[in-house]
Amino acid sequence: MDLKDLYQDIIVDHNKSPRNFRVISPADLEAQGYNPLCGDKLAVFVNIRDGHIDDLAFQGSGCAISVASASLMTEALKGKSEAQARELYEQVHAMLTGADTDQDPLELGKLAALAGVRDYPSRVKCASLCWHTLIAALDKQAVPVTTE
Amino acid sequence: MTLSPNPQPSVNQGEAWAEAIRGEFPILDQQVHGKPLVFLDSAASSQRPRSVIDAVTWYEEHDHANVHRGVHTLSQRATDAFEGAREKVRNFINAESASEIVFVSGTTGGINLVASSFGQKFIAQGDEIIISHMEHHANIVPWQLLRERTGAVLRVIPMNQAGELDYQAYLDMLGPRTRIVALSHVSNALGTINPVKQYVAAAKNMGIPVLLDGAQAVPHMPVDVRELECDFYVFSSHKMYGPTGVGVLYGRQQLLDQLPPYQGGGDMILAVSFDKNVYNELPYRLEAGTPNISGVVGLGAAIDFLQGIGMPAIEKREQDLLAYATTALLDIPELRIIGTAAHKAGVLSFVMGRAHPHDIGTILDNQGVAVRTGHHCAMPVMDFFKLPATARASLGVYNTRADIDRLVEGLQHVREVLG
Numbered sequence: 001m002d003l004k005d006l007y008q009d010i011i012v013d014h015n016k017s018p019r020n021f022r023v024i025s026p027a028d029l030e031a032q033g034y035n036p037l038c039g040d041k042l043a044v045f046v047n048i049r050d051g052h053i054d055d056l057a058f059q060g061s062g063c064a065i066s067v068a069s070a071s072l073m074t075e076a077l078k079g080k081s082e083a084q085a086r087e088l089y090e091q092v093h094a095m096l097t098g099a100d101t102d103q104d105p106l107e108l109g110k111l112a113a114l115a116g117v118r119d120y121p122s123r124v125k126c127a128s129l130c131w132h133t134l135i136a137a138l139d140k141q142a143v144p145v146t147t148e
Numbered sequence: 149m150t151l152s153p154n155p156q157p158s159v160n161q162g163e164a165w166a167e168a169i170r171g172e173f174p175i176l177d178q179q180v181h182g183k184p185l186v187f188l189d190s191a192a193s194s195q196r197p198r199s200v201i202d203a204v205t206w207y208e209e210h211d212h213a214n215v216h217r218g219v220h221t222l223s224q225r226a227t228d229a230f231e232g233a234r235e236k237v238r239n240f241i242n243a244e245s246a247s248e249i250v251f252v253s254g255t256t257g258g259i260n261l262v263a264s265s266f267g268q269k270f271i272a273q274g275d276e277i278i279i280s281h282m283e284h285h286a287n288i289v290p291w292q293l294l295r296e297r298t299g300a301v302l303r304v305i306p307m308n309q310a311g312e313l314d315y316q317a318y319l320d321m322l323g324p325r326t327r328i329v330a331l332s333h334v335s336n337a338l339g340t341i342n343p344v345k346q347y348v349a350a351a352k353n354m355g356i357p358v359l360l361d362g363a364q365a366v367p368h369m370p371v372d373v374r375e376l377e378c379d380f381y382v383f384s385s386h387k388m389y390g391p392t393g394v395g396v397l398y399g400r401q402q403l404l405d406q407l408p409p410y411q412g413g414g415d416m417i418l419a420v421s422f423d424k425n426v427y428n429e430l431p432y433r434l435e436a437g438t439p440n441i442s443g444v445v446g447l448g449a450a451i452d453f454l455q456g457i458g459m460p461a462i463e464k465r466e467q468d469l470l471a472y473a474t475t476a477l478l479d480i481p482e483l484r485i486i487g488t489a490a491h492k493a494g495v496l497s498f499v500m501g502r503a504h505p506h507d508i509g510t511i512l513d514n515q516g517v518a519v520r521t522g523h524h525c526a527m528p529v530m531d532f533f534k535l536p537a538t539a540r541a542s543l544g545v546y547n548t549r550a551d552i553d554r555l556v557e558g559l560q561h562v563r564e565v566l567g
Contacts (some may be wrong), residue, residue: 012567038506039536063504
Protein backbone atom coordinates (compact mmCIF):
# COMPACT_ATOMS: atom_id res chain seq x y z
CA MET A 1 0.00 0.00 0.00
CA ASP A 2 1.38 3.35 -0.98
CA LEU A 3 1.13 6.00 1.69
CA LYS A 4 0.53 8.58 -1.01
CA ASP A 5 -2.87 6.99 -1.64
CA LEU A 6 -3.80 8.06 1.85
CA TYR A 7 -1.82 11.25 2.22
CA GLN A 8 -2.52 12.76 -1.19
CA ASP A 9 -1.29 16.28 -1.88
CA ILE A 10 -4.79 17.66 -1.47
CA ILE A 11 -5.08 16.04 1.99
CA VAL A 12 -1.70 17.39 3.05
CA ASP A 13 -2.66 20.84 1.78
CA HIS A 14 -6.03 20.93 3.57
CA ASN A 15 -4.40 19.67 6.76
CA LYS A 16 -1.75 22.38 6.68
CA SER A 17 -4.19 25.12 5.68
CA PRO A 18 -7.69 24.06 6.62
CA ARG A 19 -10.45 26.06 4.93
CA ASN A 20 -13.34 27.54 6.90
CA PHE A 21 -11.46 26.83 10.10
CA ARG A 22 -13.31 29.26 12.35
CA VAL A 23 -16.18 29.66 14.74
CA ILE A 24 -19.53 31.01 13.53
CA SER A 25 -21.10 32.79 16.45
CA PRO A 26 -23.95 32.65 16.78
CA ALA A 27 -24.61 29.81 14.34
CA ASP A 28 -28.05 28.55 13.38
CA LEU A 29 -26.90 25.01 14.09
CA GLU A 30 -23.82 23.50 15.66
CA ALA A 31 -22.64 20.19 17.04
CA GLN A 32 -19.58 18.70 18.72
CA GLY A 33 -17.89 15.55 17.50
CA TYR A 34 -15.42 13.39 19.39
CA ASN A 35 -13.38 10.35 18.45
CA PRO A 36 -12.20 8.81 21.71
CA LEU A 37 -9.81 6.44 19.94
CA CYS A 38 -7.47 9.21 18.82
CA GLY A 39 -8.76 12.16 20.80
CA ASP A 40 -10.02 14.06 17.74
CA LYS A 41 -12.46 16.78 18.74
CA LEU A 42 -14.23 19.11 16.42
CA ALA A 43 -17.15 21.49 16.33
CA VAL A 44 -19.19 22.10 13.18
CA PHE A 45 -21.15 25.34 12.67
CA VAL A 46 -23.89 25.76 10.07
CA ASN A 47 -25.94 28.76 8.95
CA ILE A 48 -29.00 27.96 6.88
CA ARG A 49 -30.77 30.36 4.54
CA ASP A 50 -33.83 29.36 2.51
CA GLY A 51 -33.17 25.69 3.11
CA HIS A 52 -29.59 25.96 1.84
CA ILE A 53 -26.26 25.92 3.64
CA ASP A 54 -25.27 29.57 3.60
CA ASP A 55 -22.15 29.20 5.71
CA LEU A 56 -20.32 26.21 7.12
CA ALA A 57 -17.23 26.16 9.33
CA PHE A 58 -15.41 23.93 11.76
CA GLN A 59 -12.88 24.13 14.52
CA GLY A 60 -11.02 21.60 16.62
CA SER A 61 -7.99 19.37 16.67
CA GLY A 62 -7.35 16.12 14.94
CA CYS A 63 -5.15 14.09 12.67
CA ALA A 64 -4.42 15.06 9.08
CA ILE A 65 -7.22 12.87 7.78
CA SER A 66 -9.89 14.31 10.06
CA VAL A 67 -8.83 17.94 9.57
CA ALA A 68 -8.55 17.59 5.78
CA SER A 69 -11.88 15.77 5.61
CA ALA A 70 -13.62 18.53 7.56
CA SER A 71 -11.99 21.22 5.46
CA LEU A 72 -13.02 19.51 2.21
CA MET A 73 -16.52 19.00 3.56
CA THR A 74 -17.02 22.70 4.29
CA GLU A 75 -15.91 23.56 0.75
CA ALA A 76 -18.12 20.94 -0.85
CA LEU A 77 -21.32 21.81 0.97
CA LYS A 78 -21.58 25.58 0.80
CA GLY A 79 -24.67 26.51 -1.18
CA LYS A 80 -26.02 22.98 -1.13
CA SER A 81 -29.53 22.23 0.11
CA GLU A 82 -29.94 20.25 3.29
CA ALA A 83 -31.18 17.29 1.25
CA GLN A 84 -28.14 17.46 -1.05
CA ALA A 85 -25.86 17.59 1.98
CA ARG A 86 -27.42 14.45 3.39
CA GLU A 87 -27.12 12.71 0.05
CA LEU A 88 -23.45 13.64 -0.21
CA TYR A 89 -22.95 12.32 3.32
CA GLU A 90 -24.30 8.95 2.19
CA GLN A 91 -22.00 8.93 -0.83
CA VAL A 92 -18.92 9.87 1.17
CA HIS A 93 -19.75 7.27 3.79
CA ALA A 94 -20.04 4.62 1.09
CA MET A 95 -16.73 5.70 -0.41
CA LEU A 96 -14.93 5.60 2.95
CA THR A 97 -16.22 2.19 3.91
CA GLY A 98 -15.94 0.71 0.45
CA ALA A 99 -19.61 -0.23 0.59
CA ASP A 100 -20.42 1.05 -2.86
CA THR A 101 -17.75 -0.22 -5.20
CA ASP A 102 -19.61 0.81 -8.37
CA GLN A 103 -19.40 4.42 -7.39
CA ASP A 104 -17.23 6.67 -9.47
CA PRO A 105 -15.16 8.66 -6.97
CA LEU A 106 -14.79 11.42 -9.54
CA GLU A 107 -18.44 12.34 -8.98
CA LEU A 108 -17.42 13.49 -5.54
CA GLY A 109 -14.92 16.01 -6.82
CA LYS A 110 -12.18 16.88 -4.37
CA LEU A 111 -13.78 14.67 -1.75
CA ALA A 112 -12.56 11.70 -3.81
CA ALA A 113 -9.11 12.40 -2.37
CA LEU A 114 -10.35 10.61 0.75
CA ALA A 115 -11.00 7.36 -1.12
CA GLY A 116 -7.64 5.95 0.03
CA VAL A 117 -8.96 5.82 3.57
CA ARG A 118 -10.94 2.69 2.76
CA ASP A 119 -7.66 0.73 2.78
CA TYR A 120 -6.97 1.88 6.36
CA PRO A 121 -9.90 0.60 8.44
CA SER A 122 -8.58 2.22 11.61
CA ARG A 123 -8.70 5.62 9.92
CA VAL A 124 -12.25 5.55 8.55
CA LYS A 125 -13.58 7.10 11.74
CA CYS A 126 -11.12 9.97 11.37
CA ALA A 127 -12.49 10.88 7.94
CA SER A 128 -16.14 10.39 8.85
CA LEU A 129 -16.17 12.30 12.15
CA CYS A 130 -16.91 15.70 10.57
CA TRP A 131 -19.73 14.25 8.50
CA HIS A 132 -21.37 12.57 11.49
CA THR A 133 -21.04 15.83 13.36
CA LEU A 134 -22.58 17.80 10.51
CA ILE A 135 -25.56 15.44 10.37
CA ALA A 136 -25.94 15.80 14.13
CA ALA A 137 -26.01 19.58 13.69
CA LEU A 138 -28.59 19.29 10.92
CA ASP A 139 -30.63 17.00 13.11
CA LYS A 140 -30.24 19.70 15.78
CA GLN A 141 -29.02 17.13 18.25
CA ALA A 142 -27.92 18.57 21.54
CA VAL A 143 -25.80 15.62 22.64
CA PRO A 144 -22.15 15.29 21.55
CA VAL A 145 -21.49 12.78 18.78
CA THR A 146 -18.94 10.05 19.18
CA THR A 147 -17.74 7.65 16.55
CA GLU A 148 -17.61 4.80 19.05
CA MET B 149 6.69 -31.86 30.50
CA THR B 150 9.66 -31.02 28.32
CA LEU B 151 10.02 -27.58 26.86
CA SER B 152 12.40 -25.99 24.48
CA PRO B 153 15.37 -24.61 26.36
CA ASN B 154 15.47 -21.00 27.38
CA PRO B 155 17.97 -18.83 25.60
CA GLN B 156 21.28 -18.67 27.36
CA PRO B 157 22.85 -15.74 25.59
CA SER B 158 26.17 -14.27 26.55
CA VAL B 159 25.89 -11.94 29.48
CA ASN B 160 27.16 -8.69 28.01
CA GLN B 161 23.60 -7.53 27.23
CA GLY B 162 24.76 -5.97 24.00
CA GLU B 163 23.24 -6.07 20.53
CA ALA B 164 24.20 -9.68 19.76
CA TRP B 165 22.67 -10.66 23.09
CA ALA B 166 19.42 -8.91 22.21
CA GLU B 167 19.44 -10.36 18.69
CA ALA B 168 19.69 -13.85 20.17
CA ILE B 169 16.70 -13.15 22.40
CA ARG B 170 14.80 -11.68 19.45
CA GLY B 171 15.40 -14.95 17.62
CA GLU B 172 13.32 -16.72 20.27
CA PHE B 173 10.20 -14.82 19.14
CA PRO B 174 8.76 -16.36 15.97
CA ILE B 175 6.29 -13.53 15.36
CA LEU B 176 9.08 -10.98 14.98
CA ASP B 177 10.40 -12.82 11.93
CA GLN B 178 7.99 -11.32 9.41
CA GLN B 179 7.54 -8.39 7.09
CA VAL B 180 4.87 -5.72 7.45
CA HIS B 181 4.17 -3.63 4.36
CA GLY B 182 7.24 -5.20 2.80
CA LYS B 183 9.61 -4.19 5.61
CA PRO B 184 11.00 -6.31 8.45
CA LEU B 185 8.75 -5.84 11.48
CA VAL B 186 10.00 -3.58 14.26
CA PHE B 187 7.78 -4.10 17.27
CA LEU B 188 7.80 -1.17 19.70
CA ASP B 189 4.44 -1.69 21.39
CA SER B 190 5.27 -4.07 24.23
CA ALA B 191 3.68 -1.81 26.83
CA ALA B 192 0.33 -2.56 25.18
CA SER B 193 1.06 -6.26 24.82
CA SER B 194 4.36 -8.06 24.45
CA GLN B 195 5.06 -10.99 22.13
CA ARG B 196 5.59 -14.64 23.16
CA PRO B 197 8.83 -16.57 22.92
CA ARG B 198 8.88 -20.03 21.38
CA SER B 199 9.13 -21.60 24.85
CA VAL B 200 5.81 -20.07 25.95
CA ILE B 201 4.06 -21.07 22.73
CA ASP B 202 5.45 -24.61 23.10
CA ALA B 203 4.42 -24.89 26.74
CA VAL B 204 0.85 -23.94 25.92
CA THR B 205 0.79 -26.27 22.91
CA TRP B 206 2.25 -29.12 24.96
CA TYR B 207 -0.36 -28.59 27.63
CA GLU B 208 -3.19 -28.51 25.09
CA GLU B 209 -1.89 -31.59 23.30
CA HIS B 210 -1.02 -33.72 26.32
CA ASP B 211 -2.26 -32.55 29.70
CA HIS B 212 -5.52 -30.65 29.53
CA ALA B 213 -8.40 -31.45 31.85
CA ASN B 214 -10.14 -29.43 34.52
CA VAL B 215 -8.10 -28.64 37.61
CA HIS B 216 -8.79 -29.54 41.26
CA ARG B 217 -11.58 -31.91 40.29
CA GLY B 218 -10.94 -35.28 38.76
CA VAL B 219 -9.11 -38.32 40.04
CA HIS B 220 -8.01 -39.18 36.55
CA THR B 221 -4.49 -38.76 35.24
CA LEU B 222 -5.05 -35.77 32.98
CA SER B 223 -6.79 -33.83 35.73
CA GLN B 224 -3.84 -34.49 37.98
CA ARG B 225 -1.37 -33.41 35.33
CA ALA B 226 -3.35 -30.23 34.63
CA THR B 227 -3.53 -29.49 38.34
CA ASP B 228 0.19 -30.08 38.74
CA ALA B 229 0.96 -27.75 35.81
CA PHE B 230 -1.43 -25.11 37.12
CA GLU B 231 -0.19 -25.21 40.71
CA GLY B 232 3.39 -25.49 39.49
CA ALA B 233 2.92 -22.18 37.71
CA ARG B 234 1.51 -20.67 40.91
CA GLU B 235 4.70 -21.65 42.71
CA LYS B 236 6.75 -20.08 39.89
CA VAL B 237 4.85 -16.83 40.34
CA ARG B 238 5.39 -16.96 44.10
CA ASN B 239 9.10 -17.43 43.62
CA PHE B 240 9.26 -14.78 40.88
CA ILE B 241 7.89 -11.99 43.07
CA ASN B 242 9.17 -13.52 46.31
CA ALA B 243 5.78 -13.88 47.99
CA GLU B 244 5.82 -15.78 51.24
CA SER B 245 3.23 -18.37 50.28
CA ALA B 246 1.64 -19.70 47.08
CA SER B 247 -1.74 -19.13 48.73
CA GLU B 248 -1.08 -15.41 48.32
CA ILE B 249 -1.06 -15.80 44.53
CA VAL B 250 -4.56 -15.42 43.07
CA PHE B 251 -4.96 -16.01 39.34
CA VAL B 252 -7.19 -13.40 37.71
CA SER B 253 -7.97 -12.38 34.15
CA GLY B 254 -5.36 -9.64 34.13
CA THR B 255 -4.34 -6.47 35.95
CA THR B 256 -7.80 -5.01 35.34
CA GLY B 257 -9.43 -8.12 36.78
CA GLY B 258 -7.17 -8.02 39.83
CA ILE B 259 -7.83 -4.38 40.64
CA ASN B 260 -11.56 -4.88 40.20
CA LEU B 261 -11.40 -7.81 42.60
CA VAL B 262 -9.70 -5.71 45.27
CA ALA B 263 -11.92 -2.67 44.70
CA SER B 264 -14.99 -4.89 45.00
CA SER B 265 -14.05 -7.23 47.85
CA PHE B 266 -11.83 -4.92 49.89
CA GLY B 267 -14.29 -2.12 49.22
CA GLN B 268 -17.24 -4.15 50.40
CA LYS B 269 -15.51 -4.96 53.66
CA PHE B 270 -13.53 -1.85 54.49
CA ILE B 271 -14.84 1.20 52.63
CA ALA B 272 -17.84 3.27 53.61
CA GLN B 273 -19.22 6.72 52.92
CA GLY B 274 -16.66 9.45 53.49
CA ASP B 275 -13.70 7.06 53.51
CA GLU B 276 -10.83 8.04 51.27
CA ILE B 277 -9.10 6.19 48.45
CA ILE B 278 -5.82 7.64 47.17
CA ILE B 279 -4.72 7.13 43.57
CA SER B 280 -2.41 9.21 41.39
CA HIS B 281 -2.76 11.45 38.36
CA MET B 282 -0.77 9.04 36.19
CA GLU B 283 -2.91 5.93 36.65
CA HIS B 284 -4.12 3.75 33.81
CA HIS B 285 -7.92 3.74 33.55
CA ALA B 286 -7.81 0.25 35.09
CA ASN B 287 -6.63 1.83 38.34
CA ILE B 288 -9.12 4.71 38.20
CA VAL B 289 -12.48 3.40 37.06
CA PRO B 290 -12.84 0.48 39.55
CA TRP B 291 -12.35 2.99 42.38
CA GLN B 292 -14.85 5.38 40.83
CA LEU B 293 -17.38 2.55 40.67
CA LEU B 294 -16.65 1.85 44.33
CA ARG B 295 -17.10 5.55 45.08
CA GLU B 296 -20.50 5.46 43.40
CA ARG B 297 -21.54 2.42 45.44
CA THR B 298 -20.27 3.68 48.80
CA GLY B 299 -19.97 7.45 48.75
CA ALA B 300 -16.23 7.19 49.34
CA VAL B 301 -13.92 10.03 48.33
CA LEU B 302 -11.26 9.65 45.62
CA ARG B 303 -8.10 11.67 46.16
CA VAL B 304 -5.49 12.10 43.44
CA ILE B 305 -1.75 12.58 44.01
CA PRO B 306 -0.65 15.39 41.66
CA MET B 307 2.38 15.22 39.37
CA ASN B 308 4.83 17.69 37.89
CA GLN B 309 5.68 18.48 34.26
CA ALA B 310 8.31 15.73 34.18
CA GLY B 311 5.68 13.19 35.15
CA GLU B 312 6.83 12.63 38.72
CA LEU B 313 4.43 12.39 41.63
CA ASP B 314 4.41 14.96 44.42
CA TYR B 315 5.45 12.99 47.50
CA GLN B 316 4.77 15.82 49.93
CA ALA B 317 1.24 16.22 48.57
CA TYR B 318 0.78 12.48 49.08
CA LEU B 319 1.96 12.69 52.69
CA ASP B 320 -0.50 15.51 53.27
CA MET B 321 -3.30 13.40 51.80
CA LEU B 322 -2.75 10.40 54.05
CA GLY B 323 -5.13 10.72 56.94
CA PRO B 324 -7.46 8.98 59.37
CA ARG B 325 -10.07 8.42 56.64
CA THR B 326 -7.63 6.92 54.13
CA ARG B 327 -8.56 3.27 53.61
CA ILE B 328 -6.33 2.28 50.70
CA VAL B 329 -3.67 3.67 48.38
CA ALA B 330 -3.65 2.35 44.78
CA LEU B 331 -0.63 3.38 42.75
CA SER B 332 1.12 2.36 39.57
CA HIS B 333 4.64 1.04 39.99
CA VAL B 334 5.54 2.20 36.46
CA SER B 335 3.38 4.55 34.38
CA ASN B 336 2.28 3.04 31.08
CA ALA B 337 1.87 6.44 29.43
CA LEU B 338 4.99 8.20 30.75
CA GLY B 339 7.39 5.45 31.79
CA THR B 340 7.91 6.98 35.23
CA ILE B 341 9.17 4.50 37.80
CA ASN B 342 7.49 5.64 40.98
CA PRO B 343 9.49 5.30 44.21
CA VAL B 344 6.79 2.99 45.49
CA LYS B 345 8.74 1.60 48.43
CA GLN B 346 8.76 5.07 49.94
CA TYR B 347 5.02 5.50 49.25
CA VAL B 348 4.21 2.13 50.78
CA ALA B 349 6.31 2.88 53.87
CA ALA B 350 4.47 6.14 54.53
CA ALA B 351 1.09 4.40 54.30
CA LYS B 352 2.29 1.47 56.42
CA ASN B 353 3.23 3.87 59.19
CA MET B 354 -0.44 4.71 59.42
CA GLY B 355 -1.67 1.15 58.94
CA ILE B 356 -3.06 1.89 55.47
CA PRO B 357 -2.90 -0.91 52.86
CA VAL B 358 -1.31 -0.22 49.47
CA LEU B 359 -2.10 -1.79 46.11
CA LEU B 360 0.54 -1.51 43.42
CA ASP B 361 -0.31 -1.82 39.73
CA GLY B 362 2.77 -3.64 38.50
CA ALA B 363 1.66 -4.33 34.92
CA GLN B 364 4.47 -2.18 33.47
CA ALA B 365 7.07 -3.06 36.10
CA VAL B 366 7.14 -6.84 36.33
CA PRO B 367 8.41 -7.45 32.77
CA HIS B 368 11.23 -4.95 33.12
CA MET B 369 12.82 -5.10 36.57
CA PRO B 370 13.16 -7.38 39.57
CA VAL B 371 10.08 -7.12 41.80
CA ASP B 372 10.09 -8.39 45.38
CA VAL B 373 6.75 -7.88 47.10
CA ARG B 374 8.18 -8.51 50.54
CA GLU B 375 10.88 -5.95 50.01
CA LEU B 376 8.28 -3.46 48.75
CA GLU B 377 6.07 -4.39 51.73
CA CYS B 378 2.97 -3.76 49.63
CA ASP B 379 -0.34 -5.41 50.51
CA PHE B 380 -1.53 -6.06 46.97
CA TYR B 381 0.48 -6.30 43.77
CA VAL B 382 -1.25 -6.84 40.44
CA PHE B 383 0.12 -7.66 36.98
CA SER B 384 -0.73 -9.20 33.62
CA SER B 385 0.77 -12.20 31.88
CA HIS B 386 0.52 -10.75 28.37
CA LYS B 387 2.82 -7.83 29.13
CA MET B 388 5.54 -10.20 30.39
CA TYR B 389 5.74 -12.47 27.34
CA GLY B 390 2.95 -14.79 28.50
CA PRO B 391 -0.54 -15.38 27.08
CA THR B 392 -3.44 -12.95 27.21
CA GLY B 393 -6.39 -13.42 29.52
CA VAL B 394 -4.49 -14.20 32.69
CA GLY B 395 -2.89 -12.16 35.42
CA VAL B 396 -1.90 -12.25 39.04
CA LEU B 397 -3.22 -10.66 42.18
CA TYR B 398 -0.71 -11.00 44.98
CA GLY B 399 -2.22 -10.23 48.36
CA ARG B 400 -0.71 -10.40 51.80
CA GLN B 401 -2.32 -13.45 53.37
CA GLN B 402 -3.56 -11.64 56.45
CA LEU B 403 -5.46 -9.21 54.24
CA LEU B 404 -6.67 -11.73 51.64
CA ASP B 405 -8.09 -13.79 54.51
CA GLN B 406 -10.38 -10.92 55.38
CA LEU B 407 -11.71 -10.34 51.87
CA PRO B 408 -15.23 -11.56 51.16
CA PRO B 409 -15.54 -13.73 48.02
CA TYR B 410 -15.54 -11.77 44.76
CA GLN B 411 -17.45 -14.11 42.49
CA GLY B 412 -19.36 -17.21 43.47
CA GLY B 413 -19.20 -20.56 41.72
CA GLY B 414 -17.32 -23.79 41.51
CA ASP B 415 -13.85 -24.23 43.02
CA MET B 416 -14.34 -21.40 45.52
CA ILE B 417 -16.47 -23.45 47.91
CA LEU B 418 -15.95 -26.55 50.04
CA ALA B 419 -19.61 -27.31 50.62
CA VAL B 420 -22.80 -25.84 49.21
CA SER B 421 -26.33 -26.23 50.46
CA PHE B 422 -29.29 -23.98 49.92
CA ASP B 423 -28.94 -22.66 53.47
CA LYS B 424 -25.24 -22.16 53.93
CA ASN B 425 -21.95 -22.48 52.09
CA VAL B 426 -18.49 -23.23 53.36
CA TYR B 427 -15.91 -21.33 51.38
CA ASN B 428 -12.67 -22.84 50.21
CA GLU B 429 -9.29 -21.75 51.51
CA LEU B 430 -7.00 -19.25 49.81
CA PRO B 431 -6.32 -18.72 47.03
CA TYR B 432 -9.18 -20.86 45.67
CA ARG B 433 -11.79 -18.88 47.57
CA LEU B 434 -11.08 -15.97 45.21
CA GLU B 435 -10.89 -18.08 42.02
CA ALA B 436 -14.46 -19.04 41.18
CA GLY B 437 -15.05 -21.15 38.10
CA THR B 438 -12.67 -22.95 35.77
CA PRO B 439 -9.60 -20.76 35.42
CA ASN B 440 -7.57 -19.98 32.30
CA ILE B 441 -5.43 -23.08 32.81
CA SER B 442 -3.45 -22.98 29.57
CA GLY B 443 -2.87 -19.26 30.12
CA VAL B 444 -1.48 -19.93 33.58
CA VAL B 445 0.77 -22.67 32.16
CA GLY B 446 2.00 -20.17 29.57
CA LEU B 447 2.60 -17.60 32.29
CA GLY B 448 4.72 -20.15 34.13
CA ALA B 449 6.78 -20.66 30.98
CA ALA B 450 7.13 -16.88 30.57
CA ILE B 451 8.55 -16.67 34.08
CA ASP B 452 11.02 -19.45 33.22
CA PHE B 453 11.97 -17.44 30.14
CA LEU B 454 12.50 -14.22 32.11
CA GLN B 455 14.41 -15.93 34.89
CA GLY B 456 16.50 -17.76 32.31
CA ILE B 457 17.73 -14.39 31.12
CA GLY B 458 17.67 -12.81 34.56
CA MET B 459 15.66 -9.77 35.59
CA PRO B 460 18.70 -7.68 36.58
CA ALA B 461 20.19 -8.30 33.12
CA ILE B 462 16.91 -7.34 31.45
CA GLU B 463 16.68 -4.19 33.53
CA LYS B 464 20.22 -3.14 32.68
CA ARG B 465 19.77 -3.87 28.98
CA GLU B 466 16.51 -1.95 28.72
CA GLN B 467 17.95 1.02 30.60
CA ASP B 468 20.83 1.16 28.13
CA LEU B 469 18.44 0.94 25.19
CA LEU B 470 16.18 3.60 26.73
CA ALA B 471 19.16 5.96 26.98
CA TYR B 472 20.10 5.25 23.36
CA ALA B 473 16.52 5.78 22.19
CA THR B 474 16.04 8.96 24.21
CA THR B 475 19.17 10.53 22.72
CA ALA B 476 18.20 9.44 19.21
CA LEU B 477 14.65 10.79 19.45
CA LEU B 478 15.72 14.12 20.91
CA ASP B 479 17.86 14.65 17.81
CA ILE B 480 14.69 14.84 15.70
CA PRO B 481 13.57 18.45 15.17
CA GLU B 482 10.38 19.44 16.97
CA LEU B 483 10.12 16.10 18.76
CA ARG B 484 9.16 16.41 22.41
CA ILE B 485 9.23 13.49 24.83
CA ILE B 486 6.28 13.41 27.21
CA GLY B 487 7.45 11.92 30.49
CA THR B 488 10.93 12.96 31.49
CA ALA B 489 11.15 11.60 35.02
CA ALA B 490 14.60 10.97 36.45
CA HIS B 491 13.77 7.28 36.82
CA LYS B 492 12.04 5.76 33.81
CA ALA B 493 11.34 2.39 32.27
CA GLY B 494 11.46 1.79 28.52
CA VAL B 495 8.49 3.90 27.51
CA LEU B 496 8.93 6.83 25.11
CA SER B 497 5.78 8.89 24.69
CA PHE B 498 6.26 11.75 22.29
CA VAL B 499 4.71 14.37 20.08
CA MET B 500 6.28 15.88 17.00
CA GLY B 501 5.53 19.36 15.76
CA ARG B 502 2.11 19.58 14.16
CA ALA B 503 2.06 15.93 13.15
CA HIS B 504 -0.84 14.21 14.84
CA PRO B 505 0.13 10.98 16.65
CA HIS B 506 -2.44 9.06 14.65
CA ASP B 507 -0.75 10.08 11.39
CA ILE B 508 2.65 9.25 12.88
CA GLY B 509 1.34 5.78 13.76
CA THR B 510 -0.01 5.10 10.27
CA ILE B 511 3.14 6.36 8.53
CA LEU B 512 5.41 4.32 10.83
CA ASP B 513 3.26 1.23 10.32
CA ASN B 514 3.67 1.65 6.60
CA GLN B 515 7.40 1.26 7.19
CA GLY B 516 6.95 -1.83 9.35
CA VAL B 517 7.35 -0.02 12.66
CA ALA B 518 4.61 -0.72 15.23
CA VAL B 519 3.98 1.93 17.89
CA ARG B 520 0.94 2.81 19.94
CA THR B 521 -0.87 6.08 19.38
CA GLY B 522 -3.69 7.61 21.35
CA HIS B 523 -4.36 8.33 25.00
CA HIS B 524 -2.94 5.02 26.28
CA CYS B 525 -5.94 4.48 28.56
CA ALA B 526 -4.64 7.37 30.63
CA MET B 527 -6.82 10.32 29.64
CA PRO B 528 -6.04 12.31 32.80
CA VAL B 529 -2.36 12.19 31.80
CA MET B 530 -3.22 13.55 28.35
CA ASP B 531 -5.37 16.28 29.91
CA PHE B 532 -2.51 17.20 32.24
CA PHE B 533 -0.14 17.76 29.32
CA LYS B 534 -2.98 19.36 27.30
CA LEU B 535 -2.54 16.82 24.52
CA PRO B 536 -5.24 14.82 22.73
CA ALA B 537 -2.83 11.93 22.25
CA THR B 538 0.81 10.92 22.00
CA ALA B 539 2.74 8.39 20.00
CA ARG B 540 4.44 5.82 22.21
CA ALA B 541 7.35 3.54 21.51
CA SER B 542 7.81 0.98 24.27
CA LEU B 543 10.71 -1.40 24.67
CA GLY B 544 10.83 -5.12 25.25
CA VAL B 545 13.58 -7.61 25.85
CA TYR B 546 13.81 -8.30 22.10
CA ASN B 547 14.37 -4.73 20.94
CA THR B 548 17.69 -3.61 19.53
CA ARG B 549 19.43 -0.39 18.62
CA ALA B 550 18.63 -1.24 15.01
CA ASP B 551 14.92 -1.07 15.94
CA ILE B 552 15.43 2.41 17.34
CA ASP B 553 17.31 3.44 14.20
CA ARG B 554 14.35 2.25 12.11
CA LEU B 555 12.00 4.28 14.33
CA VAL B 556 14.11 7.39 13.81
CA GLU B 557 14.20 6.83 10.04
CA GLY B 558 10.45 6.37 10.07
CA LEU B 559 9.92 9.59 11.97
CA GLN B 560 12.02 11.49 9.46
CA HIS B 561 9.70 10.11 6.78
CA VAL B 562 6.64 11.46 8.65
CA ARG B 563 7.83 14.94 7.88
CA GLU B 564 8.16 14.17 4.16
CA VAL B 565 4.67 12.68 3.94
CA LEU B 566 2.87 15.38 5.89
CA GLY B 567 4.77 18.21 4.27
